[in-house]
Amino acid sequence: MKGRGVPPGLLWIATLCALTTVEALGKASVPNISPRQDGSQEEKAKNNNQVLPTDGGPTSKPPNTTPSPSTSPSGPWDNYRLPKSLVPINYNLTLWPRLTPDENGQYIFTGLSIVEFECVEETDLILIHSNKLNYTLKNDHLAELTSVNSGVRAPSIKSSWLQSVTQYLVLQLDGKLIKGHRYHLYTDFTGELADDLGGFYRSEYFEDGVKKVVATTQMQPTDARKAFPCFDEPAMKAIFHITLIHDKGTVALSNGEEKESSVIEGQDLLKTAFKPTEKMSTYLLAFIVSDYTFINNTVDGVLIRIFARKPAIDAGQGEYALNKTGPILKFFEEYYNSSYPLPKSDQIALPDFNAGAMENWGLITYRETALLYDKDSSSNSNKERIATIIAHELAHMWFGNLVTLRWWNDLWLNEGFASYVEYLGAAHAEPNWNLTDLIVLSDVHRVFAVDALASSHPLSSKEEDIQKPAQISELFDAISYSKGAAVLRMLSDFLTEDVFTMGLRTYLAEFAFENAAVDLSVTKLPDTVEKIMNTWVLQMGFPVVTINTQTGLVSQEHFLLDPDSNVTTESPFNYEWIVPIKWMKTGIIKEPQWLKVKSSTIDAMKASGTEWVLANLNVVGYYRVNYDEGNWNKLLNCLMADHKLIPVINRAQLVDDAFNLARAKIIPTVWALNTTKYLNKETEYMPWKSALNNLDFFYLMFDRSEVYGPMQNYLRKQVTPLFQYYKNMTGNWRDVPDGHMDQYNQVNAISLACRTGLEECQNLTKTWFNQWMDTKMNPIHPNLRSTVYCNAIAAGDAKEWEFAWDEFQNATIASEAEKLRSALACTNQPWLLNRYLEYTLMPNLIRKQDATSTIVYIANNVVGQSLAWDFVRARWSYIFKEYGGGSFSFSNLINGVTKRFSTEFELQQLKQFKADNSEIGFGSGTLAVDQSIERTMSNIKWITENKQNVLDWFDN
Structure with missing residues (x-):
């Protein structure tokens, strides 16, 4: 993602458009990416970690005797950003994690660090990040300083202390460090190997009844400082020499290749040293000690290894990831026109991991569900998730790791890019799945919901606005990932993919703005790419483009879900965009148009007689489209008469836009609602999924009201033909549909049919589930398990719930456990849901990584929603403290438990929740609280204005 001495990522777009949101930094510290010689050259629903309080920490080492933060004077150590006076060159780091608890029941690690840095501006102060580490005193100070040049004396340390708020080890010197000279800083420290999922932490699991402990890492964005003292900013790249001390019988891994491993004399310990890394950022570091095993393969000189628990590897659960990593790596080598920059690609599945995956250079960490595939238990969607997440992380090996953004304010480019090209990489590995279309449902439509709020934010933030760890964590949201992907996809489309990739390749090869020369004459653009893209990057939101097919007038307006909401964020472009419009007229694709101003007449878009206009073909543009009433009626008539005249993606778009x-x-x-009338003839996945996603809002608003019954009757009527279609296609549910999308749509058919009370469907799911309970042999196809489990548990009582709970606790396959964990929230018994909520705060029952999403699953259930909300309010202080104020999942938690809110009473509760917990805080969920308040106000107004009309429509 980021790097000192490295051109920021916007420069590859700048190659095309001179985007200016970050500065060029030259290319001094970027490794050479020329093609590998003789096969070897050394080297994203989507990452979470926790930023934890700085006080406390293990006490196994002597306490420091230096001033506490309350007694230290004010100074540069009160700033969250490092001064520019020192630049790290390399770290020599030895760590020893203890995989058994000490006499106090605490897991710890000890470490020795030597960091070599250069003084680039004279200073008598050293600031280096440190969080929750205790230091062994050296000459009454927390560190020792020497000069690399024997002819230059290092100043003595005058005073040293830990500045907890800004997370620094502070060293005041009795003289100046000399510009241009290098120094060594020695520290000896202890940290807790906690189960907090951040920094150097422990993950636990049971194998044959025996508890196993893994020491592993999650550094992004600001937790490398929890593992060792470091210059923990992405631009502060350095070379890392890592050594791990670990028990015999365990395996040590890090970013670099293993150099040597030896037995420590007289102890049951091994000392494993790794080859030096390439120059890289601290947040990409990883080191892991486990008793895992692996499978491997070598592709064009690159060693590919998949690590996991021994039973998982023995069961073949790593085979799919191993088979797809090679093709995806080869795809990106060609896409970037650059060889993979490392000799190895290790990927490891962890039982406890707050993110989906993390792109550590050469050692990618994953949740088990994101890497392990079991052919007997994993679904089609599990397989797709693995392919796309591997592609996302491997895309970062170049874009983000080799070339890194200077600071977190432009995180969107790093994550948005990986979220876009993950579809390209996965589609190369699975060419028959038509994956690239799914970005519309998974990213574009998903982020529209957030970006249509007045509390949204631009893609690119000002650097000075992103300082604190919690502010950095907030950036890991749908805007950075999904809007970033959508906007880059739009750029690629209007430039053409060839020009887009040419700019990217030039950037990666040259790293300097002045060397990036790309001929844009192949495209017809209305302005410079810089000006076009700035309208999408530097202002929040997106437009609705309205086309009047009678007059040809085309206009744009800032789209807000609540048009009465107060937009306080200023826009440099007055909420106007330069909009590319791909369109067709009555099934014939026409010449693309551009809307540069608020409104313009485009005569070509006039339609007469039975002609209709459809804009934003394949939803390549990041905007919604509205039409005059006459054109809407023609499009609806077309859907009813011959829906296949409209492309599949645009059928999904018409529903979502409407x-x-x-x-x-x-x-x-x-x-x-009229756009759903034709669905009884529709058999394609994307339009159905779009309709279900939007009807979910109607369920949220009306599943506690008199609208619910008539709505259920209508939707049952609409879905019955789809249910019968898949029943016939699969030979009465015996077979699996051939197509990837058909497998998904079969799930839609069963899910909605059962949800709306189709008796045949409910009997089917209960029969399958009861057969499983009776025979202990699961007859349910993995694709259908999530929806079958949920519907059977909802229709059942404690017996079904207890059976599923036992199966969840005994599940050895992560994807199967995930299906059960979700389905357990479907029960209609409040006492069971309350018990399940209590389990979420017991890590021995529900892993910490799964706590917040389990609460959201319960809140998705109309019976569980108020229970989950009461639970979160009552336990907020504990949840926030134990589950990490910086956890990226906190925004999902707050949105999840409040999305059904639609009454004045609920609005007041939400405002009170914000006020009551203002001192505790909301971490990465801070913005989500305001978004939830805004959404609730919008819901209240919407129900007031629409309830009767909706009831009448469903009744009729």
């Missing part, structure tokens, strides 16, 4: 335009009071709600 429902959201209705929520924004731009068109009547009944127009949106």
